[in-house]
Amino acid sequence: MYVAVKGGEQAIANAHRWLADRRRGNRERAELEVEQIGDQLRLAVDRVMSEASLYDPELAALAFKQASGDLTEAVFLLRAYRTTLPRLAVSEPLDTANMRIERRISATYKDIPGGQILGPTYDYTHRLLDFLQLAGAEVPPAESRDDVTEAEPCPQILELLNDEGLVEQELDDGSEPADITRDPPDYPMDRAARLQMLARGDEGYLLALGYSTQRGYGRNHPFAGEIRLGQVEVEIHVDEWDETICVGEIALSECQLINQFGGSREAAPQFTRGYGLAFGHNERKTMAMALVDRALRAEELGEPIVGPAQQAEFVLAHADSVDASGFVSHLKLPHYVDFQSELDLLRRLRREHAQNTSFGQSESHGNPATEEETSARKSGQGKHDREGGVHGL
Amino acid sequence: MSDTSRGARQRLLALSTRERIEACWSTLGELPRHRCVRGPETGMAMLRGRMGGTGRAFHLGEMTLTRASVALDDGTLGHGWVRGRDHRHAELIALCDALAQHTEWQPRLERDVLAPLAEELTARQRRDAATAAATRVDFFTLVRGE
Numbered sequence: 001m002y003v004a005v006k007g008g009e010q011a012i013a014n015a016h017r018w019l020a021d022r023r024r025g026n027r028e029r030a031e032l033e034v035e036q037i038g039d040q041l042r043l044a045v046d047r048v049m050s051e052a053s054l055y056d057p058e059l060a061a062l063a064f065k066q067a068s069g070d071l072t073e074a075v076f077l078l079r080a081y082r083t084t085l086p087r088l089a090v091s092e093p094l095d096t097a098n099m100r101i102e103r104r105i106s107a108t109y110k111d112i113p114g115g116q117i118l119g120p121t122y123d124y125t126h127r128l129l130d131f132l133q134l135a136g137a138e139v140p141p142a143e144s145r146d147d148v149t150e151a152e153p154c155p156q157i158l159e160l161l162n163d164e165g166l167v168e169q170e171l172d173d174g175s176e177p178a179d180i181t182r183d184p185p186d187y188p189m190d191r192a193a194r195l196q197m198l199a200r201g202d203e204g205y206l207l208a209l210g211y212s213t214q215r216g217y218g219r220n221h222p223f224a225g226e227i228r229l230g231q232v233e234v235e236i237h238v239d240e241w242d243e244t245i246c247v248g249e250i251a252l253s254e255c256q257l258i259n260q261f262g263g264s265r266e267a268a269p270q271f272t273r274g275y276g277l278a279f280g281h282n283e284r285k286t287m288a289m290a291l292v293d294r295a296l297r298a299e300e301l302g303e304p305i306v307g308p309a310q311q312a313e314f315v316l317a318h319a320d321s322v323d324a325s326g327f328v329s330h331l332k333l334p335h336y337v338d339f340q341s342e343l344d345l346l347r348r349l350r351r352e353h354a355q356n357t358s359f360g361q362s363e364s365h366g367n368p369a370t371e372e373e374t375s376a377r378k379s380g381q382g383k384h385d386r387e388g389g390v391h392g393l
Numbered sequence: 394m395s396d397t398s399r400g401a402r403q404r405l406l407a408l409s410t411r412e413r414i415e416a417c418w419s420t421l422g423e424l425p426r427h428r429c430v431r432g433p434e435t436g437m438a439m440l441r442g443r444m445g446g447t448g449r450a451f452h453l454g455e456m457t458l459t460r461a462s463v464a465l466d467d468g469t470l471g472h473g474w475v476r477g478r479d480h481r482h483a484e485l486i487a488l489c490d491a492l493a494q495h496t497e498w499q500p501r502l503e504r505d506v507l508a509p510l511a512e513e514l515t516a517r518q519r520r521d522a523a524t525a526a527a528t529r530v531d532f533f534t535l536v537r538g539e
Contacts, residue, residue, distance in 0.1 A: 055440070055456035056477065088436035088458050089474075093443045093450045100518065102525055110532060118528040144523040151522035156446050170448025177441065177451045191444060192451035199442075199453050231521075233404070234456065236438055240472050246404035247438070247458060248476030256445065277442045277453055 005336075023068045037061040046251070046280025047071060051321055052078035053181075053200040055250050055279050072202075072321050079322050089236040092244055093172075096254050096277070097156050099230040103283075106157045107224040108258060114154030119229055120281075157226040158256050158273065167258060167271040187313045194296055194316060195289075199278060201319030203285045209309040210291030218295050218307025222274065225258040229281050253278050255286035259294050262301045272301060399490065402507060406489055407475045409510045411482035417506040418485060425465045425495075427488060433461035433480035459483040465491050 024031065038045055038061040048060040052075045060078055067073035103119025106112050118124075120142075161167040177192035185193060198206065213219060231249045238245055255276035263269030274294025276286030295309040296316075308314060318324060406414060437455040444451060460474045461483035471491025473483045489506065492498040 050454070053454035054437070055454065058477075059457070082437070082455060085455075085457065086436040087439060087455070088434075088460060089438040091438050091440045093441040094453070096442070096446045100521060102521070103528075116530040117525050118530065119525060120528075142524050143527040144520065145526040146523065148523045148526040149519055151518070151525070158445065159447070170443070170445030172443065172447070172449055175449055177449065179439070179452050181439075181452075192449060195442070195444065195451040196453070233408075234438065234440065234476060236458075236474065238472070238474065240462075241399060243400055245400050245474065246407055247474045248407045250440075250456060250476065254446065273445055275445050279454060 019068075023066075032065060034058065034061045034065055037064055043281060044069075044071065044074075046278075046282050047203060047285070048074045048078055050279040050282050050285060051075040051200055051202060052082065054078055054082045057280075072325050076322050076325065089238075092235040092237065094232050094234065094252065094277075096228065096232060096252065097159075099154075099228055099232050099252065099254075100249075101151060101154050101228060101230045102251075102281075103229040104154050104226070105224075105228075106226045108226075109157060109160075112154075112157055112160075114152045117154075154228070156256070158258065161225075161258070161271065165268070165270070168262070168273055170273065170275075185316065188299075189312055189316065191293075191297070191300075194312065195275065195277075195293060197316045197319055198276075198289045198292055201289070201292075201316075202321040202324070203282070203288065205319055205321075205324075206288035206292050207284060209295070209315060210288035212307060213291050213295045213309045216307075218298065218303075218305070218310040220272070220274075220294050220303075221260040222257040222291060222294065223259075224287070225256040225273075227253075227255050227283060227286070229253045229283065251280045253280065253282045253286045255283070255290040257287075257290040257294055264302075272297070399493075402489065402493060403473065403486060405507060405511055405514060406473070406486040408514055411479050411485065413510060413513060414482070414485045414489075414506070417509055418488075420505050421501060424488075424492070425467070425498075427463045427465050427491065429461060429484065430464045430470070431460070431462035433459055433483045435459045435478045435480070461487040463487040463491055465495075469494050 035058075038057050041061075041064065042057075044064055045057050045060045048064055048071060049055050049057065051071075052060065052063070054060075056078075059081060060074070063074040063077040063081075064071070066077060101114070101117055101119075103121060104114065104117045106116065110116075158167055162169055175192075178190060178196070180193055180196050185197065189197075214222075230252065232252050233246045233249045235244045235246050237243070253276075257274035257276075259272045259274055261269040262272050272294065274290040274292075274297070276289030276291075276293065278285045278289065292309055292315060295307065296312050298305050298310040299312075303310075305311060436458055438458040439455050440453045441450045442453040443449065456476060457478050458474065458476060459478055459480060459482070460472070461480065462470060462472045463484065464470055469491045471487040471489070471494070473486025473488075473490060475482045475486060489502060492502050
């Protein structure tokens with residue numbers, strides 16, 4: 001017999017009201033404005049946009065506020081909102097070579113055309129807590145160079161190596177990329193789909209996997225060929241005019257890794273590459289993404305698969321924080337009936353175990369019904385794999 | 394503004410803020426009446442990147458996008474697209490597009506709206522470039538011995 005139970009409506013309503021009250025905090029202080037979050041906590045906003053896979057700073061800031069600063073919850077909110085909008089266009093591939101540079105560094109060449117531009121970075125800060133900020137000290141405006149009227153062109157560093165043939169070239173064969181939001185991911189997955197999944201992947205997860213490759217689990221010895229942050233114009237093709245038009249610009253971070261050689265009897269040894277690209281200022285994310293992208297190319301490059309970061313299905317199926325937190329969180333939902341059946345089974349097993357022990361060891365394998373139950377329980381793990389699929393947004 | 398093509402105008406207006414367009418727009422005075430024939434409506438554009446910056450395309454993620462189409466009283470159509478969810482911004486771009494097709498309006502639009510916005514855009518980009526340039530590293534070599 002199946003018994004449906006219902007209840008908790010008032011408790012839920014009051015819980016949400018308490019949550020809203022907590023979020024609002026001390027009423028004697030001004031309420032945090034969404035605009036302030038977008039302005040002063042922009043790295044959090046960038047991370048939310050990146051992992052939600054939707055570029056909209058205002059909505060990401062709203063999600064961050066609504067989630068009381070819980071980034072995973074904010075990503076979930078924005079990702080859910082994304083499903084309510086129709087797709088009006090597909091952009092031309094973003095031209096990162098024409099980025100309006102805010103930061104651009106290379107760890108492989110000191111002197112590069114356009115120079116090493118540090119931008120607004122936390123690098124070289126001493127990681128000492130700044131008590132002046134606690135005291136609300138005035139912040140001086142950014143320095144600028146009066147003699148500069150035009151941004152110097154900053155060509156992609158890896159293209160310089162291309163001239164000598166020392167690094168593998170990335171060429172466009174014009175193929176139509178897969179889209180994991182339209183077609184369910186399938187393994188083995190091609191690099192375009194992998195990059196799409198990595199771009200929305202959880203930063204902490206990708207960072208850990210990237211780190212694991214550096215520590216020897218699928219080592220591929222990377223150099224940071226170039227990292228750039230800045231504004232890139234977005235162009236779409238419109239039927240009304242039959243031309244490509246600019247609809248605005250977005251902040252992007254890009255990381256180009258140069259990795260150790262591949263080569264064969266036919267092809268001379270060359271540096272290989274890993275690539276990371278993300279919305280906003282998301283440098284660490286793009287570095288982690290590039291490390292993992294390169295690790296996932298192991299099979300294509302004929303490398304032995306020895307580390308977790310090289311196993312595409314493992315890496316990609318667990319990279320999305322919305323999927324992951326959804327399935328982990330579902331453990332909080334009522335499992336009263338599930339658990340009751342486990343209790344019944346456990347009690348029976350213990351009863352039989354007690355009986356068998358009292359009859360002596362020779363009888364211990366003698367109960368076919370119990371074996372059936374136990375193996376059913378073991379294979380029950382498969383149920384969770386299937387359940388996991390439905391959480392994908 | 395040197396380039397007065399439709400695409401260049403759309404780009405300029407998409408890169409300007411709605412507040413600034415609105416301010417310039419209000420100086421035009423009495424305008425032909427218009428109605429919206431499509432939208433303004435907000436949806437998304439799927440953004441593509443390239444592997445390694447130059448290679449095969451892949452899907453990076455989406456961004457919000459708003460479009461609008463307007464018709465002036467005489468039937469002239471104008472279109473506008475802009476990143477984000479600002480309906481008025483898209484509508485203003487579409488209005489400029491429609492107005493620019495009128496020989497009597499085009500010069501005033503150019504002088505009172507597009508030229509000042511172009512100047513502001515250039516100034517803003519120069520300022521950004523000058524700020525970035527202040528963080529460019531000047532290497533110097535330490536000579537050991539004499």
